[in-house]
Amino acid sequence: MPYHWILFDADNTLLDFTGASRKAFAQAINELHIPHHPDLFARYKRVNHIVWTELEKGQIDAVTLRKKRFELFLQDIKIDRDPVLFNKLYLDNLVQHSELLHGARPLLDHLHGKTKLALITNGLKEVQRPRLKHTGIDQYFDVIVVSDEIGKSKPHPDYFDHVFQEMRFPDKKKVLVIGDNLHSDIKGGMDYGIDTCWFNPDGQVNATDIQPTFQAKNFEEIQAVVS
Numbered sequence: 001m002p003y004h005w006i007l008f009d010a011d012n013t014l015l016d017f018t019g020a021s022r023k024a025f026a027q028a029i030n031e032l033h034i035p036h037h038p039d040l041f042a043r044y045k046r047v048n049h050i051v052w053t054e055l056e057k058g059q060i061d062a063v064t065l066r067k068k069r070f071e072l073f074l075q076d077i078k079i080d081r082d083p084v085l086f087n088k089l090y091l092d093n094l095v096q097h098s099e100l101l102h103g104a105r106p107l108l109d110h111l112h113g114k115t116k117l118a119l120i121t122n123g124l125k126e127v128q129r130p131r132l133k134h135t136g137i138d139q140y141f142d143v144i145v146v147s148d149e150i151g152k153s154k155p156h157p158d159y160f161d162h163v164f165q166e167m168r169f170p171d172k173k174k175v176l177v178i179g180d181n182l183h184s185d186i187k188g189g190m191d192y193g194i195d196t197c198w199f200n201p202d203g204q205v206n207a208t209d210i211q212p213t214f215q216a217k218n219f220e221e222i223q224a225v226v227s
Ligand SMILES: [Mg+2]
Pocket: 009, 010, 011, 012, 013, 179, 180, 181
């Protein structure tokens, strides 16, 4: 194997975050008796993205994020509900609806025992490990680092310092990061001096100056990169 360590992102790389979040959000909307509208999820995703970007830039902390994304969403749709309760319902539902992307488990089965595996995820501590356990993939990983548990997020080098400390400082040339997000996974890996593989199943155009070492549109292509 060309790499001794493979660092996988979780959401939308191994776990179907898009599907789980849509279902979790719809269920929370029902539970809060908010009138349905086809736009709601898109409007939530827009503010959620803004607030997560603020977190990744270090402008706000994760406690603020939990409340602020639903506060902004409720302001946007002009509905009065408790944003803290909304966040709690959403996160509880997210665990229950979490599933692996099709093909993720066979890839992990293939890699397990051949190379060391780490899971590097920007996520909230009350849901990330329960979601990994719910989907049964926690057992594949030698190291799991949840950003909210250490107070640092990808792409910040302090996050990767922590990951490397847990991996006991392997040779950077023998480490590969795989993830779907150019700004957190790929930029984080590049800035840290390690190879990267951009998981791009939808064939998005890369309009940034962030250049991954590899690109893969499915798990077979990932397997080819790491074999
Ligand atoms: Mg991701």
